[in-house]
Amino acid sequence: MKRPGILARQTAARLTGEQYAVEDGVRAARGAALNLFDLRRRKSEADQRVAAARDRLESVDVFALRAELEAALAEQARIDEKLAELQRANV
Numbered sequence: 286m287k288r289p290g291i292l293a294r295q296t297a298a299r300l301t302g303e304q305y306a307v308e309d310g311v312r313a314a315r316g317a318a319l320n321l322f323d324l325r326r327r328k329s330e331a332d333q334r335v336a337a338a339r340d341r342l343e344s345v346d347v348f349a350l351r352a353e354l355e356a357a358l359a360e361q362a363r364i365d366e367k368l369a370e371l372q373r374a375n376v
Contacts, residue, residue, distance in 0.1 A: 307315075
């Protein structure tokens with residue numbers, strides 16, 4: 286005695302499998318489209334990171350930082366000279 290429920294499930298499974306069966310060319314095209322989408326998304330993210338880094342770099346005034354460093358170095362040199370004079374005077 287055959288069970289009609291099993292036959293119905295088997296038929297449904299076969300029809301579902303046929304519904305999703307596609308040719309290799311279609312499968313390859315879908316894979317290429319997914320890769321293209323992923324590459325475009327990654328490029329967009331990279332472009333955004335570059336733009337953000339460029340904005341941060343442009344907001345930094347390099348010449349002002351260099352002038353501040355030179356002033357700090359000059360003050361450091363003056364303090365070192367005064368320390369050296371005091372040490373020589375105390376010896």
